Amino acid sequence: MNDEFRLTIEGLAKEYNRQAGELRAAYGRLSELTGTGESADRLVRVTVGPRGQVQEIELDPRVYRKLAPSQLSREIMQQIGAATEQVAERTKELMAPFMPEGLPLEEVLGEGASIDAFLPRPVELPAEDGDVRG
CATH class of the missing domain: 3.30.1310.10 (Nucleoid-associated protein YbaB-like domain)
Known part of the structure; x- marks a missing residue:
């Protein structure tokens, strides 16, 4: 994988993981409402x-x-x-902040919904030497 492509993929993975973390934190706050x-x-x-x-x-x-x-x-x-x-x-x-514009929240988070059902695990990229890192 060339360096520019790898940096782009790493940046996207990092941004995804950041946003997924924020979403999980917000979902956690829901249980305290x-x-x-x-x-x-x-x-x-x-x-x-x-x-x-x-x-x-x-x-x-x-x-x-x-x-x-x-x-x-x-x-x-x-x-x-x-x-x-x-x-x-x-x-x-x-x-x-996490919902696509125009999509009613009720359609996504109905009774008994868990945000984990919508999010895959954090993205882990293979390291240059073959080790996995996140």
Whole structure:
């Protein structure tokens, strides 16, 4: 392989590995995301995790005097929805730099998706003397 071609390939491999590392780091931050929805009267507060799973429901004791059970249930569900939407928006913000323009994030990272499914292992080039290096 001539030197100019080899330098070009090494540069491309290095750039790919850098971008793949950044993508993996961003994907790792996704697992730390939370969102919180709070009612206007601050009596109901719900926190969800990165996939919308409810982590905490906080109810001010006054809520039992103010809302009927069906109203309370509806309010909790609304706050779960608001919190989940927060997480979805933060996910889009984190992943936007890595997405092709016009491709909806939902089509790429659906439920249970892992970024590893989209990325091959880091590129390792053979060294001049036959050893493999990365």
